[in-house]
Amino acid sequence: MADDSDSVASSGMMSEDEMFASSSSASAGTCQGQPEQPSTSGMEAEEKPSFTCRKMKLKDEKTCGVCGDKALGYNFNAITCESCKAFFRRNALKDKSMVCLFDNKCVVDLRTRRFCPACRIRKCYSIGMNRDMILDDSERRKRMSKVMANRARKGSSTMLTSPIAVQIKSEVDTTDSVMIPQESFHHITEVTRPPTPYGKPHGNSSDIIFKHVPKESLPTDRNMYHQLSSTDKCLLSDITEAYRSTLAAMPEMGPYSIEKEYQKASDLINHSEVVVRKLIMFVKHLEDFKHLTQEDQIAALKACVMNTLLLRSALFYNIEKDAWLTPKGEIPTSILKNATGFVSLHNNHVYYCRRVKSMALEDLNLYALLQALIIFDPAGFNVTGREFISSIQDRYIILLKHYLESVFSYDYAKDYYVSALDRLCDLKVLSEEHAKILLQVNPVDVEPLMLEVLNLK
DNA sequence: ATAGCCTTGATG
DNA sequence: CATCAAGGCTAT
Numbered sequence: 001m002a003d004d005s006d007s008v009a010s011s012g013m014m015s016e017d018e019m020f021a022s023s024s025s026a027s028a029g030t031c032q033g034q035p036e037q038p039s040t041s042g043m044e045a046e047e048k049p050s051f052t053c054r055k056m057k058l059k060d061e062k063t064c065g066v067c068g069d070k071a072l073g074y075n076f077n078a079i080t081c082e083s084c085k086a087f088f089r090r091n092a093l094k095d096k097s098m099v100c101l102f103d104n105k106c107v108v109d110l111r112t113r114r115f116c117p118a119c120r121i122r123k124c125y126s127i128g129m130n131r132d133m134i135l136d137d138s139e140r141r142k143r144m145s146k147v148m149a150n151r152a153r154k155g156s157s158t159m160l161t162s163p164i165a166v167q168i169k170s171e172v173d174t175t176d177s178v179m180i181p182q183e184s185f186h187h188i189t190e191v192t193r194p195p196t197p198y199g200k201p202h203g204n205s206s207d208i209i210f211k212h213v214p215k216e217s218l219p220t221d222r223n224m225y226h227q228l229s230s231t232d233k234c235l236l237s238d239i240t241e242a243y244r245s246t247l248a249a250m251p252e253m254g255p256y257s258i259e260k261e262y263q264k265a266s267d268l269i270n271h272s273e274v275v276v277r278k279l280i281m282f283v284k285h286l287e288d289f290k291h292l293t294q295e296d297q298i299a300a301l302k303a304c305v306m307n308t309l310l311l312r313s314a315l316f317y318n319i320e321k322d323a324w325l326t327p328k329g330e331i332p333t334s335i336l337k338n339a340t341g342f343v344s345l346h347n348n349h350v351y352y353c354r355r356v357k358s359m360a361l362e363d364l365n366l367y368a369l370l371q372a373l374i375i376f377d378p379a380g381f382n383v384t385g386r387e388f389i390s391s392i393q394d395r396y397i398i399l400l401k402h403y404l405e406s407v408f409s410y411d412y413a414k415d416y417y418v419s420a421l422d423r424l425c426d427l428k429v430l431s432e433e434h435a436k437i438l439l440q441v442n443p444v445d446v447e448p449l450m451l452e453v454l455n456l457k
Numbered sequence: 458a459t460a461g462c463c464t465t466g467a468t469g
Numbered sequence: 470c471a472t473c474a475a476g477g478c479t480a481t
Contacts (some may be wrong), residue, residue: 073473083460089476090458114459135475143476147465 065127066120067113077130084113088124091117092131148384151295163449164298167280208351210359210419213412226405226413236365236399242285243368246278247315248327262335265437266445272309273450276301279308283375288392296385303380305453306431311374313349314356314423315367322350340437348433352426359419365403366420372396373424 062071064081075085076092091098098118100106106119113120135143219225228236261267280301283289289297316324317333324331333353337346360366378390400420404413443456450456 075474081460082462085474086460087458117458133475140476143466147476150466 066123066129067108067110069110069113075129076133078124078128080124080127080129084120084124087113087117087120088129088131089134091121092124092129093134151384152293162298163452164280164301165294167277167449168284168294168297208354208358210355211415212359213408213415217412219409219411224409224411225407226402226410228402228406232399232402235395236369236403239286239372240365240368242282243371244364246282262331262339264441264445265340266441268336268339268437269441269450269454270445270447272305273447275309275312276305276449276453279305282371286372286375288376288395291392292389293385296389299384300375300377300380300389302453302455304374304377306434307374307377307427308371310349310352310427310430310434311356311367311370314353314360317350317353317357319354319357340440342433342436345433345436348430352423352430355419355426356423359416359423366400369396369400369403370420370424373400374427 062073062079063069064071064084065078066080066084069081069083071079071081073079076088080088098121100116100118100122102116104119104122106112106116108116108120108123261271283297283301289300292300313324316326318325321330322333324333333346333350336349337343340346360370373393373396376389376393376396378386378393380389401413401417404416404420407413408416438454438456441456443451446454446456
């Protein structure tokens with residue numbers, strides 16, 4: 001290969017002169033040893049300690065033909081450094097607007113290479129870099145699908161050891177549950193909304209609290225409301241029912257003492273495992289989820305775990321008590337502060353809960369929709385089928401819009417729609433903040449499923 | 458936009 | 470199994 005390209009390069013349209021005449025001998029392997037330190041680096045004295053050739057292989061210095069920086073090898077048919085490689089890849093295909101502000105004679109070296117892109121790209125070509133070696137769209141696609149196919153095959157063997165995959169595959173509903181929290185949540189259109197703005201106990205955080213449209217202000221004209229199609233209704237009630245089933249308590253968990261259970265950050269994480277199990281049960285009910293490849297299923301799950309926990313905490317949040325009313329009992333939000341030591345994190349989390357709760361109240365349809373949007377988030381790390389996931393998400397975004405229009409009329413749905421999407425934006429920041437908790441946790445204390453799902457280790 | 462670091466299929 | 474040379478990702 002090397003010989004091929006070499007001959008092509010030299011016999012081709014090269015104008016010899018500049019070329020990278022230096023260091024070509026290096027590849028010849030006969031490192032003309034440089035005695036240097038005879039001490040070498042100790043190590044075992046196997047085979048000819050007197051020859052220091054071995055070392056030279058690593059030191060072997062190639063220099064970038066463009067800027068003189070250290071080079072690792074050939075890039076697009078010339079020896080260049082990493083940065084000039086990236087520069088050429090970025091710019092070679094769209095060279096148009098590249099104009100030198102001077103005389104096309106700029107010096108390009110390690111320090112000046114940024115100054116004049118035009119001269120830099122010119123020099124790239126002059127040392128023989130070849131734009132044809134940059135993969136075009138179709139070639140790139142082909143390459144990517146090779147990788148994806150390979151990953152899928154590799155994945156299936158990894159699947160056997162992946163706790164997440166086991167959980168997805170498992171037919172048994174490990175979250176089989178008994179009790180339904182509070183007096184069950186409401187169905188479509190039968191959510192009770194307070195006539196006055198929600199809560200507002202001390203009036204201090206009114207900017208946090210969502211201002212509801214007073215019931216009497218809603219239009220009476222039927223035509224001002226969207227009528228959900230029957231397929232929309234089905235989809236919505238499907239996900240809402242699936243979401244509802246994730247809310248009940250795990251049967252085997254008895255009563256427990258909160259102070260004892262949430263002392264360390266790792267306790268927090270391990271207690272979240274139940275939620276992850278439920279999340280997996282939830283997604284298994286979604287037709288759309290089944291259409292993802294297994295690796296994307298896992299990637300999507302990993303990416304949305306933190307957001308899921310946060311959304312669910314908002315659902316269970318009670319503004320008056322400043323606590324989470326879970327099926328297992330009442331958990332004061334202060335455990336967050338105590339277990340992690342992050343005060344501002346606690347505050348932000350509580351604000352988030354108040355924001356969501358004051359807007360969505362107990363409307364499970366909304367929570368289920370938000371949960372769906374969270375799962376099918378194309379921004380998730382390591383998701384290979386981004387466009388596909390994005391197209392799934394589109395359906396739920398539209399469903400959300402229609403649903404709100406069916407409840408609040410075309411006039412007022414916007415406020416809710418904007419608020420809902422805004423809460424999703426909050427999640428990004430909040431979950432990143434929560435990720436800091438993970439850093440202070442000793443992986444040894446964490447359950448395997450959570451280890452995988454949170455990418456710990 | 459840049460540049461360093463990483464993953465990966467191909468090649469020998 | 471090591472090396473090469475593509476693209477991808479992401480902090481700056």
